Amino acid sequence: MPLIDPVLLKTRLGTQAGRFDVDALAACDSTSSELLRRAERGAPSGTVIVADEQSAGRGRRGRQWLSGPASSLTFSLLWRIPGSAAGLSGLSLAVGVAVARGLESLGARGVRLKWPNDVLFENDRVNSAQLGDKFAKLAGILIELSSDRRGVQVCIGIGLNLQTPEAELAQAAAGLDQTLAGPVDRHAVLAAILLALIEVLDTFAVNGFAGLKNEWQSRHAWQDHPVHLLADGEHSRSGICRGVDDDGALLLETSVGIERILAGDLSLRAA
Numbered sequence: 001m002p003l004i005d006p007v008l009l010k011t012r013l014g015t016q017a018g019r020f021d022v023d024a025l026a027a028c029d030s031t032s033s034e035l036l037r038r039a040e041r042g043a044p045s046g047t048v049i050v051a052d053e054q055s056a057g058r059g060r061r062g063r064q065w066l067s068g069p070a071s072s073l074t075f076s077l078l079w080r081i082p083g084s085a086a087g088l089s090g091l092s093l094a095v096g097v098a099v100a101r102g103l104e105s106l107g108a109r110g111v112r113l114k115w116p117n118d119v120l121f122e123n124d125r126v127n128s129a130q131l132g133d134k135f136a137k138l139a140g141i142l143i144e145l146s147s148d149r150r151g152v153q154v155c156i157g158i159g160l161n162l163q164t165p166e167a168e169l170a171q172a173a174a175g176l177d178q179t180l181a182g183p184v185d186r187h188a189v190l191a192a193i194l195l196a197l198i199e200v201l202d203t204f205a206v207n208g209f210a211g212l213k214n215e216w217q218s219r220h221a222w223q224d225h226p227v228h229l230l231a232d233g234e235h236s237r238s239g240i241c242r243g244v245d246d247d248g249a250l251l252l253e254t255s256v257g258i259e260r261i262l263a264g265d266l267s268l269r270a271a
């Protein structure tokens with residue numbers, strides 16, 4: 001039996017349960033790969049795949065996402081929208097806002113966002129001037145878009161650590177248990193994030209990222225801090241991180257002024 005019981009989840013989703021069609025699996029390669037295969041066969045908007053275990057969980061650019069059944073929550077949501085992919089550039093940031101809202105609705109503290117697709121935990125008990133020591137990755141977001149004549153199909157994949165991963169990772173990782181005073185209930189967590197997601201996606205569909213920018217900024221981990229930008233893992237440029245604009249582009253202040261940076265293959269690191 002998978003750890004998520006769809007009937008119990010439905011009760012947690014309350015009046016919004018009808019907007020989701022949830023399938024809980026004990027294992028799969030990747031919830032996003034499985035969802036994309038089902039999308040090809042015509043799965044509707046609101047389809048959710050949640051799995052206890054992934055054999056090929058992935059992040060951006062083929063990077064690995066590591067997770068264990070008891071210590072994490074890995075799921076993907078299909079969202080279909082009419083029209084084209086223009087204007088969807090801030091979507092991974094909007095999804096970050098939804099994850100933060102969902103976790104905060106359960107009482108989580110210290111949830112912060114890092115451009116373009118990371119949810120971090122800020123440990124204010126760490127007394128260090130080094131940004132990298134204070135922040136650890138709590139969740140990752142992977143957005144995959146494709147379009148056809150019916151419109152755009154968006155696969156939103158979210159991996160959340162319920163407990164700090166034991167694996168050696170390139171960057172520090174944290175667990176949701178560090179952000180909450182009480183126990184973590186995986187059904188409540190999944191429901192809270194799904195409910196926040198439909199709220200945020202409804203706003204995004206009308207106003208784009210502009211309607212969510214201030215909320216993203218209020219949780220921005222590295223506002224006004226010195227950062228390095230990496231392109232394909234290599235140092236590309238350094239500057240001061242000045243937040244994001246209405247399209248979700250990063251605003252980096254360098255010696256030549258403010259540069260607008262669109263996600264592409266870029267990664268941000270604390271200087």
Ligand code: ATP
Nearest residue numbers: 059060063064065066137165169170173266267268
């Ligand atoms: P970027 O700034 O480009 O987003 P990133 O290192 O966060 O850089 P992603 O592709 O977003 O890269 O995320 C994948 C990375 O997340 C992997 O390289 C791995 O180091 C890290 N990772 C994998 N599993 C976990 C996990 N359970 N918790 C935290 N981090 C993880």
Ligand code: BTN
Nearest residue numbers: 030057058059060140141157159
């Ligand atoms: C990242 O930080 O790069 C994003 C990681 C996204 C991981 C989630 S886990 C659920 C879904 N299935 C996957 O294979 N990836 C996403």
